[in-house]
């Protein structure tokens with residue numbers, strides 16, 4: 001254990017990559033604030049963390065609401081005394097052709113993926129400034145934040161926006177000793193990809209269930225699809241003091257798919 005007394009928030013950590021990230025940090029000694037909009041899944045995860053002996057608390061919230069993000073940080077500090085790392089992991093996807101992109105899709109994805117990341121970054125940065133301590137903000141980007149993908153237009157645009165806000169926040173918060181970075185996973189087997197595959201198969205009847213995922217994953221140089229632990233390992237590094245001289249970066253962890 002090397003991170004005793006350090007406190008991290010992971011949004012959208014009831015399942016998927018966020019759960020794996022929170023687990024990896026807790027295994028390393030972090031006190032972890034679990035968070036999600038899905039109350040039922042979150043309470044199940046909290047029980048599992050308690051059974052593993054982790055020092056974890058939880059907060060039910062919606063990242064697209066600025067007030068929820070502020071309350072998340074306040075509750076974390078009330079519970080654990082301070083904040084060291086804030087991970088904007090929560091995100092949603094939509095699948096469909098560019099010509100069919102509608103207002104609801106644009107609103108929903110930008111509200112969660114982009115505005116949620118901005119509100120979380122602001123709430124965390126303001127807390128680090130109040131504490132007068134260094135701090136780390138780590139955002140969920142994607143290969144789709146480096147290259148836009150057909151049928152994932154709105155989603156790709158939101159991840160490009162996350163990369164832009166990561167750079168801007170890094171530039172403006174460096175003087176306060178706050179680093180801001182992003183992790184860019186590739187094709188990881190989570191509920192998100194189950195939904196993407198389902199939608200892609202609906203859009204292309206020549207595909208059988210699972211074949212859209214397999215098609216994306218078949219391009220991976222290392223020859224296997226991503227596991228949540230692969231992402232958690234990078235985020236553990238970005239949450240550690242070993243990454244103190246890195247800021248404004250959107251680091252690809254995709255097994256060899258996009259080369260930037």
Ligand SMILES: NC(=O)c1ccc[n+]([C@@H]2O[C@H](COP(=O)([O-])OP(=O)(O)OC[C@H]3O[C@@H](n4cnc5c(N)ncnc54)[C@H](O)[C@@H]3O)[C@@H](O)[C@H]2O)c1
Pocket residue numbers: 011012013014015016017018035036037038061062063064089090091092112140141142143184185186187188189190191192193
């Ligand atoms: N799975 C992949 O291959 C992949 C690849 C690149 C990037 N990502 C990104 O990683 C992050 C996690 O992805 P995942 O695969 O674990 O997805 P997931 O859908 O399995 O998990 C996302 C979690 O976020 C929660 N959430 C959704 N909207 C929320 C909101 N408004 N407020 C609070 N919580 C909310 C969900 O309830 C869910 O538990 C996302 O930002 C995603 O875009 C995933």
Ligand SMILES: CC(=O)[C@H](C)O
Pocket residue numbers: 093141142143144149152185186187188192
């Ligand atoms: C879901 C995601 O970000 C990539 C496209 O797999």
